[in-house]
Amino acid sequence: MDNPPSDEARLFAALPGEWTITRTLSGAGRMIGSARFRAAGPQLLHYREDGQLTLDGGQVLDVYREYHYRLEPGLIRICFAEPGPPRTLHVLRLDRAAASDVHFCGPDTYAGHYEFPDDNRFIVRMRVTGPHKDYTIETTYERVR
Numbered sequence: 001m002d003n004p005p006s007d008e009a010r011l012f013a014a015l016p017g018e019w020t021i022t023r024t025l026s027g028a029g030r031m032i033g034s035a036r037f038r039a040a041g042p043q044l045l046h047y048r049e050d051g052q053l054t055l056d057g058g059q060v061l062d063v064y065r066e067y068h069y070r071l072e073p074g075l076i077r078i079c080f081a082e083p084g085p086p087r088t089l090h091v092l093r094l095d096r097a098a099a100s101d102v103h104f105c106g107p108d109t110y111a112g113h114y115e116f117p118d119d120n121r122f123i124v125r126m127r128v129t130g131p132h133k134d135y136t137i138e139t140t141y142e143r144v145r
Contacts, residue, residue, distance in 0.1 A: 007094040012045070012071040014119040018144035021049055026136045029055040031063060035141065043071040046081065090114075107131050119143070 005013070015037040023031040033051015040046040047067040054060050066081035067089065075093050079086040090112050092099035097117060103110040108130030115123045120143040127136050 006074060007097075008074060008076050008092065009071060011094060011116055012043075012069065012076055015045055015069065019141045020144060021051060021139060021141055023051075023053075023137060023139040025053075027056070028135060029053055033063070034144070037069065040068065045069040047078075048081075108133050120145075 016039060017037060019035040019037075021031065021033045021035050023033075025031070031051045031053040033049055035047060035049040037045045037047050045068070047069055048064065049066075050062075050064045052060055053063045068079045068081050068086070070077045070079065070086075075091050076099075077086075077091050078089045080089060089103050089110070090099075090101035092101065092114055094116070098113065098115045100111070100113045103112070108128060111127040111129075113125045115125075117123075122141045124139045124141075125136065126138075128134070
């Protein structure tokens with residue numbers, strides 16, 4: 001008898017496709033954009049987001065990010081999409097459709113909390129702290145139908 005897929009494997013299988021993004025950066029601005037998860041190899045998804053960040057002062061910037069999501073036994077590893085050895089941003093181990101992790105980058109800390117209420121929506125809250133940083137980021141993803 002086969003074992004049922006893990007929560008991480010079920011979530012990983014639900015990610016591919018197109019998503020809309022709404023992101024709020026406390027005290028800085030708001031980003032509206034889109035994201036796409038696409039297969040990039042066995043147990044690997046490439047993530048790309050593009051959008052426009054409107055700063056509180058009115059300036060508008062084109063922005064993008066890229067990551068790799070890798071399914072590993074019992075977890076999903078999110079890595080920066082850059083040349084060289086993989087650098088991990090967060091490791092997600094699901095507990096009741098949510099996961100949290102902390103990434104230390106130089107003097108700065110990125111504490112992330114991920115919520116997955118269903119296959120068509122998820123929310124990422126990030127607290128960024130450091131010698132010159134102290135803000136929160138909240139991003140809501142909605143599946144494009």
